[in-house]
Amino acid sequence: MVVRTEKIRPSQADGTITKSGPFSGAGNDTDMLGHKVILRIRATNLHRNKSPANGKIARMRLRTAVSFLALSLLSLAPCVRAETGEEGWLRYAPLPLQTQLQYNTMPHYLVAAGHSAVAESAATELARGLHSMLGETLRASSSVPPEDAFLLGTPLEIRHLLPAWKATVPAGGFSFSQVAAHGHHYWVIAGGDDRGELYGVFRVLEQVAQQMPLTPDTESPSSPIRWVNQWDNFDGTIERGYAGRSIFFDNGQVRSDLHRVSEYGRLLASVGLNGATVNNVNANLHTLDPEMIVELARIADAFRPWGVRMSLSVDLSSPQAVGHLGTFDPLDPQVAAWWKEKVNELYRAIPDFAGFVIKADSEGRPGPSKYGRTPAQAANVVARALKPHSGVVLYRGFVYNNHLDWNNLKADRARAGYDNFRALDGKFEPNVVIQVKHGPIDFQVREPVSPLIAALRHTSQAIELQITQEYTGQQRHMVFLVPMWKWVLNTDLRAQNRSTPVSEIVEGKSFHQPLGGFVGVANVGLDTNWLHHPMAMANLYGFGKLAWNPELTTEGIIDTWTRLTFGNNPKVVDVVNGLQTNSWRVYEQYTGPLGIGGLTNIISIHYGPGIESAERNGWGQWFRADKHGIGMDRTVATGTGYIGQYPPQLAKVYESLDTCPDSLLLFMHHVPYNYMLRSGKTLVQHVYDAHYEGAAAAATYAPRWHTLHGLIDDPRYEETLALFEYEAGHAVVWRDAVTAWFQNISGIPDKLGRVGQYPDRIETDSMQADGYTTVAVTPWETASAGKAVVCNRSAPCTLSTKLGRPAGVYTIAVRYFDLRTGAAHYELLLNNQPLAHWVANATLPPAAVDAHPNGSTSTLFTVSDVHLKPGDTLMLRGTPNQGEPAPVDYIEVNKQQ
Ligand code: GCV
Numbered sequence: 001m002v003v004r005t006e007k008i009r010p011s012q013a014d015g016t017i018t019k020s021g022p023f024s025g026a027g028n029d030t031d032m033l034g035h036k037v038i039l040r041i042r043a044t045n046l047h048r049n050k051s052p053a054n055g056k057i058a059r060m061r062l063r064t065a066v067s068f069l070a071l072s073l074l075s076l077a078p079c080v081r082a083e084t085g086e087e088g089w090l091r092y093a094p095l096p097l098q099t100q101l102q103y104n105t106m107p108h109y110l111v112a113a114g115h116s117a118v119a120e121s122a123a124t125e126l127a128r129g130l131h132s133m134l135g136e137t138l139r140a141s142s143s144v145p146p147e148d149a150f151l152l153g154t155p156l157e158i159r160h161l162l163p164a165w166k167a168t169v170p171a172g173g174f175s176f177s178q179v180a181a182h183g184h185h186y187w188v189i190a191g192g193d194d195r196g197e198l199y200g201v202f203r204v205l206e207q208v209a210q211q212m213p214l215t216p217d218t219e220s221p222s223s224p225i226r227w228v229n230q231w232d233n234f235d236g237t238i239e240r241g242y243a244g245r246s247i248f249f250d251n252g253q254v255r256s257d258l259h260r261v262s263e264y265g266r267l268l269a270s271v272g273l274n275g276a277t278v279n280n281v282n283a284n285l286h287t288l289d290p291e292m293i294v295e296l297a298r299i300a301d302a303f304r305p306w307g308v309r310m311s312l313s314v315d316l317s318s319p320q321a322v323g324h325l326g327t328f329d330p331l332d333p334q335v336a337a338w339w340k341e342k343v344n345e346l347y348r349a350i351p352d353f354a355g356f357v358i359k360a361d362s363e364g365r366p367g368p369s370k371y372g373r374t375p376a377q378a379a380n381v382v383a384r385a386l387k388p389h390s391g392v393v394l395y396r397g398f399v400y401n402n403h404l405d406w407n408n409l410k411a412d413r414a415r416a417g418y419d420n421f422r423a424l425d426g427k428f429e430p431n432v433v434i435q436v437k438h439g440p441i442d443f444q445v446r447e448p449v450s451p452l453i454a455a456l457r458h459t460s461q462a463i464e465l466q467i468t469q470e471y472t473g474q475q476r477h478m479v480f481l482v483p484m485w486k487w488v489l490n491t492d493l494r495a496q497n498r499s500t501p502v503s504e505i506v507e508g509k510s511f512h513q514p515l516g517g518f519v520g521v522a523n524v525g526l527d528t529n530w531l532h533h534p535m536a537m538a539n540l541y542g543f544g545k546l547a548w549n550p551e552l553t554t555e556g557i558i559d560t561w562t563r564l565t566f567g568n569n570p571k572v573v574d575v576v577n578g579l580q581t582n583s584w585r586v587y588e589q590y591t592g593p594l595g596i597g598g599l600t601n602i603i604s605i606h607y608g609p610g611i612e613s614a615e616r617n618g619w620g621q622w623f624r625a626d627k628h629g630i631g632m633d634r635t636v637a638t639g640t641g642y643i644g645q646y647p648p649q650l651a652k653v654y655e656s657l658d659t660c661p662d663s664l665l666l667f668m669h670h671v672p673y674n675y676m677l678r679s680g681k682t683l684v685q686h687v688y689d690a691h692y693e694g695a696a697a698a699a700t701y702a703p704r705w706h707t708l709h710g711l712i713d714d715p716r717y718e719e720t721l722a723l724f725e726y727e728a729g730h731a732v733v734w735r736d737a738v739t740a741w742f743q744n745i746s747g748i749p750d751k752l753g754r755v756g757q758y759p760d761r762i763e764t765d766s767m768q769a770d771g772y773t774t775v776a777v778t779p780w781e782t783a784s785a786g787k788a789v790v791c792n793r794s795a796p797c798t799l800s801t802k803l804g805r806p807a808g809v810y811t812i813a814v815r816y817f818d819l820r821t822g823a824a825h826y827e828l829l830l831n832n833q834p835l836a837h838w839v840a841n842a843t844l845p846p847a848a849v850d851a852h853p854n855g856s857t858s859t860l861f862t863v864s865d866v867h868l869k870p871g872d873t874l875m876l877r878g879t880p881n882q883g884e885p886a887p888v889d890y891i892e893v894n895k896q897q
Contacts, residue, residue: 086530110140167188219549223507229357230280233279233280269306390431393432471600489550520544576708629673657669682748688739736755737855767801812893818857830866
């Protein structure tokens with residue numbers, strides 16, 4: 001009996017789908033209805049021994065067996081199979097037996113009417129998902145069988161099969177309904193087009209995976225542009241990518257094996273995304289070389305069965321770089337002719353090519369300003385070439401001068417988008433979409449919505465959101481971004497003194513624009529689980545969901561993602577949802593509250609703290625701190641005038657200190673450190689408290705995760721745990737750096753006496769050193785007392801100290817720097833006996849090699865349950881390796897609770 005139970009729950013690995021002729025893999029089985037079976041899934045013995053007519057008997061027997069077995073099955077410990085995260089949220093994990101039975105009225109036939117590659121993907125996916133989750137084998141039929149059946153097709157195709165079916169299907173969307181006819185039930189998944197069929201199938205499977213009853217549903221996408229951008233370079237690196245190398249490119253060419261591209265297409269389609277720009281917006285000048293186009297076409301081929309159209313980033317100087325013209329002036333007729341011919345060539349190779357993304361006059365990229373032309377003139381010459389093929393240009397609104405004059409108090413990078421594009425509104429060809437980053441600076445942990453979004457009323461626009469966590473912890477920290485995006489999308493910009501939430505503007509509803517949408521910078525990589533942090537996949541999922549329907553709630557999105565990713569165990573769902581939902585707020589608390597920006601090292605890798613790096617340079621991410629106060633004065637009255645770029649009703653709210661929300665205070669105003677916030681705390685005390693609260697919250701992640709041990713497969717459990725432990729340590733670096741810096745500049749001490757006072761810490765200069773020498777750390781706030789020790793010899797160096805703690809059980813933490821140039825070894829010895837050892841070669845911090853001890857490389861190693869008594873001697877031995885001098889910041893000894 002137990003063996004049978006196993007067989008009706010085939011493992012996912014066994015759930016392969018093969019196309020074949022008549023069902024032959026079942027020995028002497030015959031299909032009694034004589035339908036041609038074109039889809040065959042390796043069947044369970046139970047099903048294999050039954051004809052379709054006998055299926056019900058099989059199910060009845062099964063039900064009887066279950067009634068006997070139910071109690072004992074329910075009491076079995078959950079079987080958690082090892083997983084890699086490669087399937088993302090499309091795991092189709094086998095459902096518990098009692099749940100499978102809830103679906104036992106589900107049809108066993110599938111009539112798939114369409115013949116396109118996308119329609120075939122839809123049919124195959126339905127069969128694959130149902131088989132994997134329910135052990136159910138779908139039999140394909142070319143005509144409507146006298147049995148319950150799924151019908152899959154476009155409205156025309158469905159009506160042809162089943163004239164009784166009457167539903168209307170929105171363009172690009174789908175309708176799922178049940179129709180009774182001829183004494184049978186037909187479950188109709190109708191797509192407005194073949195992509196719609198695919199979206200409908202994924203929605204049905206999503207419901208089954210959540211163990212929900214299948215309910216009729218009709219949905220349509222919010223807007224036509226639902227794309228990801230990948231910032232992949234042809235050499236295989238990814239700009240701001242934190243999960244390994246490119247799935248598309250290697251060594252200057254398109255990879256020969258593109259199976260990951262196809263899998264990526266499947267993930268994108270499953271959440272309704274329909275386009276992917278595969279190369280960096282800082283585009284290789286030879287993207288449009290004829291040989292490269294031939295290669296790129298292979299990527300488009302891999303995406304096509306999933307309804308994902310490929311697009312490319314192109315450099316505006318391509319007519320010169322590729323076409324060898326003397327100019328790329330958009331008004332030069334030769335240039336226009338070149339774009340036309342190049343685009344024709346592109347469509348010959350890639351007939352469903354989606355269009356171009358263009359970054360110009362920004363961060364060193366050439367642009368129309370070289371010839372005194374406008375972004376509209378540049379975008380339009382390319383758009384005209386694409387028009388006959390229905391291609392689009394996504395011209396980025398991220399145009400700014402990165403050589404701003406710090407001494408000019410009116411200079412303000414945040415103004416740039418509006419200043420560069422406002423006057424051009426209405427001057428773009430209809431197939432141009434302005435791609436606008438959601439904030440006016442650059443994906444900081446908190447920014448106001450870009451005022452450009454309210455200013456473009458006669459031009460289509462797409463909002464650019466960043467899935468890759470460039471400024472939000474680089475997929476080493478858990479930051480679920482959907483709450484941030486919801487906050488952005490719900491912001492009512494009050495254009496024309498009426499309700500104009502960002503979501504409705506970018507959907508094209510507010511100003512009746514035809515081509516709006518959503519672009520997410522995803523940067524998945526070759527890491528098996530795509531984005532490195534298992535929790536980060538919720539951002540890719542959530543982006544797709546919001547692009548499809550911005551009305552969805554944060555709670556709904558995370559709940560579904562968690563169930564699909566980790567299963568439906570209520571405890572797992574509760575813990576994971578709780579962790580994710582608050583993580584943006586927590587990250588904001590321990591990095592950069594009150595709208596100040598990320599406070600990261602903005603001229604380096606944008607990861608750890610590096611506070612003053614933002615100031616006194618041309619990049620304009622300033623907060624203009626002095627000893628009296630902090631924050632950019634962006635008011636109209638006395639500041640840069642940025643606030644005046646918002647529609648008047650919103651500008652009024654931001655202009656006044658009394659009404660400006662605290663969350664954006666330092667973005668909009670220069671405020672004294674002792675300014676009283678609405679909470680009743682001074683600004684500086686708020687900064688201290690928020691950082692302590694945020695770091696304390698991050699420290700709860702690992703213990704909360706521990707409660708799921710055994711309920712999640714070990715590989716994903718361990719991977720996530722290691723990241724949470726790392727994050728807890730790195731949040732302390734952030735906390736200490738930011739609070740020490742504020743205390744130093746303001747001269748106002750922390751009322752609670754925490755900042756700069758670390759009684760459990762043993763600084764390196766109070767230890768006895770053998771071989772270790774002291775170095776200053778830059779910036780100073782990223783190491784305790786601004787100093788570290790390094791071992792600049794090949795032999796190991798040591799630090800020793802007498803502990804003098806009362807007898808008890810302790811945690812010992814060593815703060816060191818993992819530079820990743822080599823793999824230094826560390827050993828902790830208690831009274832000369834080995835206590836712990838580790839190697840500084842973690843793949844976790846930082847995402848890129850950084851050869852300096854600083855806030856990005858600072859890492860904490862912790863050993864718990866150490867029994868200490870007065871007089872114990874602790875020794876740390878560091879052995880350098882390949883330029884990594886085993887640097888140490890401090891040791892902390894904490895009594896365990
Ligand atoms: C692809 C920021 C990032 C850059 C990125 C740029 C952009 O400046 O740090 O890496 O370049 O934005 O969006 O173009």
